[in-house]
Amino acid sequence: MKQRITLTLLLLGSFAVSKAQNYVIKGSLQGQGNEKIILRGIDGPITVEAKENVFELTGTAGDEPFVTSINTSVDRNLYLGGGKSGMYQPSLPLEVVLTKGAKLNITGTALGINMASVTGDALNESFTQFRKAEEKYILEQVALQKQMVEARVMGIPDAMKEIGPKMLENRKAMMASRKKFIKDNPEAFASLYYLSTTSRDYTSDELDAAYKGLASTYKSTRYAKGIVEKIASLKLIQAGGPAPDFTKLDINGKPVSLSQFKGKYVLLDFWGSWCGPCRAANPHLKELYSTYSSKGFEILGISSEKVSGQEQAEKMWKEAVEKDGLTWTNVINNEKEMKQDVVRLYDIEGYPTQILLDKDGKIVARWLGAGGKALDDKLKTIFN
Template structure:
């Protein structure tokens, strides 16, 4: 009996060790967190825990390869754009971390600056912390400029945009340069693979290919690396004015919609979001153009990317904006759970709104960022000069 009991205990302990190796643990101490919630998007859904006197701990199940996800706090860090807390707002940047089997991570920093917190515990997260440190000054500068812009708008200072916008553009260029520098100088870091996949739009197809070839081989079997390879090929097509990459996304009724089903019509891909004031301001003119040219073979396919946590909230804001703005063309959402294609990455979207016009064969005719007269002029030349 003793031998049987011993053998049973050994099996039980082995099973527990195996289970523990599949789990990750996150411990944290964030100044100003208090007793508010901490949320982590795990591989199997959202994990929420309440902190106690700034301290928290949570566990979850990890997958077979490194999984980059976000940590958020229940503390209100939104940047409100006027109209109080019921009006439009810009959500704060989350803290990006890497989840792997058996990881024991420690998060330290400030709750209000959660996106800049330090994450230690393994080489993958050490590389992410080093990446954040390299651009911390520029990130804080951009945050300050955004707040200054909002305050000026609320106060009705008309010339604020002319003064602050150029500074924001310079900051974005500096951030892009900083990220490229980090990736080049840290070819073996997992952060370099991940952030190259996230910033592929800052490279031409040839530049992206060179940057990717310069990376070490350690993480080139991950989905992030495979994504870069796909982007290189798609960007070559886009730059050559070839066929736009096909995709399938859910519409407002949850029905899958593919780009390829619009062949035979001129199609405008309108990248927008309910949170984007310039996008919403452009919708009345888009409605006029749609009314003018729809019968002649013009179609609009709206692609919304909502800056919120969770698909349910994304769908709510997206559908409310469609109804309020009276958009009658096909709209799809780029926030679905287990997203297989991120269209913002696939099409290298740098800002909102971005409009991409396709011909009847699905080839790219033109592309613009912002809403101006370019679309009006192009549609006029296509439909009124035949």
């Protein structure tokens, strides 16, 4: 009898330990109603239906902090013309950190779920502080995106000239805000995570210094290891590392390889028809191409379209190339059965990204965002 009781207690104890390792997320979002809440869990998506704005999620966590996202089935997409069957830009989800035994509370609105408050542990509270620090820039970005869509739907041709630069300036201000948060909060897990996701906004020396300025608390995580790898990668780029070769189809359906441009300075321009800052940068690229193309300068545009289906992607891409008057070689990264993902190959984290190569195909410089004055100065030095 004692053996049975002991075994029962052991089993109950094992169950209690297992249950304690589960995270529990309770939330209340205004406007959520009875719509679905979707969490990208470690073992796949977890979906629950809210009841009068309230929901609860639970699941298992790993041995180290895992950053994932929560979204709502409430329609928050930004439609870019053509109604809900046309091209759209998905709204941002809410980022949360999952750990064993975490008990989290989420409050906010369904439409603004990406800016909701998450409390319950230091890791998620640092993310909430980070969101508050950049909230005004997020709101301005959304407002500018809506203006851009309205202008596009109304057929206002010059609107991009006004809105595009504002989007670029807002993005620069947001990046400055993020860098300040990271520097001012070295103990926060959010600082390490967002340093890993914004590493392309730093030179190798700046990234190295920012990483060394963080506390050692979370430096054994995958996110810290990713930063260390980025620092090594950036140092290789700054040292003139070779650009990986690739082959894509141009606007006429003909294969184009990067290697065929050897002997010329080449600017790789990663962009998309949906990207306001990319389109705003095109007039200046046209000026640069007109000035330097006869001296051995080429631009290779690489478009990534945020639509489902290759046919729709090609349509949006070709229309943008024609409308913006882009006369240099353009290829698209949206093949149905993609053999080479150039965006992944070059570790592109934002648009536009511009990479300048020398005559031997080695990387001279890289910019997240339009190269602007830095690109101008570099080309003047090369050709003058």
